[in-house]
Each structure stands twice: as structure tokens, then as C-alpha cells.
Amino acid sequence: MFIVREIFCLQFGRYKEAKALTDEAIASGILTLPAGGRILTDFTGESYRLIIESPYPTLAAFEMDLSKELNAEIWKKWYEKFKPLIKSSQREILKQIIPAS
Numbered sequence: 001m002f003i004v005r006e007i008f009c010l011q012f013g014r015y016k017e018a019k020a021l022t023d024e025a026i027a028s029g030i031l032t033l034p035a036g037g038r039i040l041t042d043f044t045g046e047s048y049r050l051i052i053e054s055p056y057p058t059l060a061a062f063e064m065d066l067s068k069e070l071n072a073e074i075w076k077k078w079y080e081k082f083k084p085l086i087k088s089s090q091r092e093i094l095k096q097i098i099p100a101s
Helices: 015-027 059-070 073-085
Strands: 002-010 038-042 049-056 086-095
Touching: 002 015, 002 059, 015 038, 015 049, 015 073, 049 059, 059 073, 073 086
Parallel strands: none
Antiparallel strands: 002 049, 002 086, 038 049
């Protein structure tokens, strides 16, 4: 099992806009989470963060979802609205070695 975390450090004061765009993306099917996926926020540290955490059985499954999402025209239009809210981002791909109980 792999856990993929897409971590977006938001511009100061832009959390509400980012949350609204995330809600819009989920409601319209632009952003889909695999079973067990979740969206987190963190109000500590360097800046506000929006974290999309998704479990995948294989890296190939992640790559397939990513390719499908990034190539969709509706996603590209949504992402153009989301990008100005972001200060920086990173992706973590973690391998789960002990299952959750």
C-alpha cells in the first residue's frame, strides 16, 4: 500500500478560497479521492496547508489516476483558479509497512 500526499502551502489569508475551490472540485467530480482518501488542513508551522492524502495499492494505480485527472480539460480550468492561492507545494509518496489496526 502506498500513501500519496499532495501538500499545498497556501498564500496567507487564502484558506477560505482554497477550501471553497476544493469543495467545488469534489462536488463536480473534478477531484476524486480513492476509498480511504481524505483532505486535511494544518494551521501550524510555516503556513496554512491543504493536504490531499490518497491510498493506492500500487504506484501504477496512482499514476493512472494522476494521468486521467491531469489530462481532463475541466481539471485544467479548475487548477488555473487554484494555482494563485498556492505559495508552494510538494508530493510525498510513502509506503505503508504496517497496516492500520
